[in-house]
Amino acid sequence: MGPATRDAALVLWGVFFAVALVDIVMSASRNREVTVIFPPEVFVGETSDIELELLRMKPGLRGRLKWPEGLSGQADFAFSEAPEGHAVAYVPCRAIRRGTWVFEHLWLMWPSRFGLFEFMPKIDLQLEARVIPNIRLVQSGQVTTKVMSTLYGVKENRAIGDGSEFHQLQDFVPGMDVKAIDWKRSARRRSLVVKELRAERNHHVIIALDNGYLMREEIAGLPKIDHAITAALATAWAAAIGGDLVGYFAYDVQPTAFFAPSPGRAAFTHLRSQTADLSYVSRETNHTLAMAGLNARTPKRSLIIIFTDFIDTTSAELLIENIGILSKRHLVIFVTMRDPSLEKMIDAAPADLDGVAELVSAGQALGERRLVLEKLARLGVTIVDAKPGTVTGQLISTYLDIKARELI
Numbered sequence: 001m002g003p004a005t006r007d008a009a010l011v012l013w014g015v016f017f018a019v020a021l022v023d024i025v026m027s028a029s030r031n032r033e034v035t036v037i038f039p040p041e042v043f044v045g046e047t048s049d050i051e052l053e054l055l056r057m058k059p060g061l062r063g064r065l066k067w068p069e070g071l072s073g074q075a076d077f078a079f080s081e082a083p084e085g086h087a088v089a090y091v092p093c094r095a096i097r098r099g100t101w102v103f104e105h106l107w108l109m110w111p112s113r114f115g116l117f118e119f120m121p122k123i124d125l126q127l128e129a130r131v132i133p134n135i136r137l138v139q140s141g142q143v144t145t146k147v148m149s150t151l152y153g154v155k156e157n158r159a160i161g162d163g164s165e166f167h168q169l170q171d172f173v174p175g176m177d178v179k180a181i182d183w184k185r186s187a188r189r190r191s192l193v194v195k196e197l198r199a200e201r202n203h204h205v206i207i208a209l210d211n212g213y214l215m216r217e218e219i220a221g222l223p224k225i226d227h228a229i230t231a232a233l234a235t236a237w238a239a240a241i242g243g244d245l246v247g248y249f250a251y252d253v254q255p256t257a258f259f260a261p262s263p264g265r266a267a268f269t270h271l272r273s274q275t276a277d278l279s280y281v282s283r284e285t286n287h288t289l290a291m292a293g294l295n296a297r298t299p300k301r302s303l304i305i306i307f308t309d310f311i312d313t314t315s316a317e318l319l320i321e322n323i324g325i326l327s328k329r330h331l332v333i334f335v336t337m338r339d340p341s342l343e344k345m346i347d348a349a350p351a352d353l354d355g356v357a358e359l360v361s362a363g364q365a366l367g368e369r370r371l372v373l374e375k376l377a378r379l380g381v382t383i384v385d386a387k388p389g390t391v392t393g394q395l396i397s398t399y400l401d402i403k404a405r406e407l408i
Helices: 003-027 136-140 142-152 154-159 183-189 224-241 264-276 287-297 317-327 340-347 353-378 391-404
Strands: 034-037 041-043 047-054 062-065 076-078 087-095 099-111 122-132 165-171 193-198 204-210 245-251 255-263 303-307 331-337 382-386
Touching (some): 034 122, 076 087, 136 142, 224 264, 224 303, 331 353, 331 391
Parallel strands (some): 204 245, 331 382
Antiparallel strands (some): 062 099, 245 255
16 A cells, blocks of 8 residues: 555554563563472371462462372462562362372463463472371370270279289179189188279281272272271271280282281381382282281281272172181171262162163162171171271271170
8 A cells, every 4th residue: 555554554563562562571570489388298188278479469360280190179270469469379289199299380370461461481399298198086186085985984894804804903892793702812811802804905906908909999089098098097096095916917919018016006107107108009909818828927816907898799709708717716807988979879869761770780789798798797707887987986986896895
């Protein structure tokens, strides 16, 4: 259209580039130092906040994190303005796998002042988060309170005279059992005295963890092995308070770890360290090799708590056979966890033919599961079949009941 129009277009482009340059200068930020506050250790299954703070707040400032495998949370989040013009963000972080995980980078995003550009610098973060087994019940004192009140509180008075370990001598008063009189000591003292007995202590308690691929299945948001470790640590602490010796055994295709029973408090520390390093594997469990090895390593009668799982009656045949051999010498607690989603499927009315098929399959799975547990119960095995949230409490109650009845 002629040289005049071309010159006018060049002027417009010049104005645009000038505005863009001003927009970049006004919106860019050289201050990219990020202060990160995060606990050095997080319990698996729990949620903690990652606190991120910048020295200067930008309008519309957002952040983005690439979550490692063992942690989960929202990828994008917004910053809010804190006192003194700082920018702060609290990002909920849920621990879903044990191990050490690293946030390598943080991306910051904000629009320019005139909205022509969006800045997205990448900041080297290298934030390390260590996810460890959950011992919240031990730290809170709930396990200690339950065990102490059961073994050394009011209930112990009912067990006096029913145990096998000598506790103390006491003067005979009318109403006491005549069979409890110690005639030799009564003759020496020339007055009747009775022996008070209590439940025997220093039993061997073995925690056996199946770490095969079936224990990697997720229920209630966590793998079964992590629910098992939580219950195992709480039970180990209960055994420590109860005066017993605690050992540890882990296996998958072959035995992977074993340490002999030792005093409970020292064993708890060792057990916590071992379970924190227990990896997630995809190998099938060899119950025959594992149970035979465990039986050979525990010559003394012990309480063996086995955390494992099975699919159906066919795959559980070898499991039943080997646990039956183990139960001839030892007292065995078989711990398995129910799937709440499967039970919920049974309770819901099907809406179509696919729902009917799912209902029938779920019913068959639960029926076969019940058959396996009944076979184990007939072999004298104590069964703890509970949902993930209740398995710890039921297992500790079972342990205390066995201890009070002196079945070991």
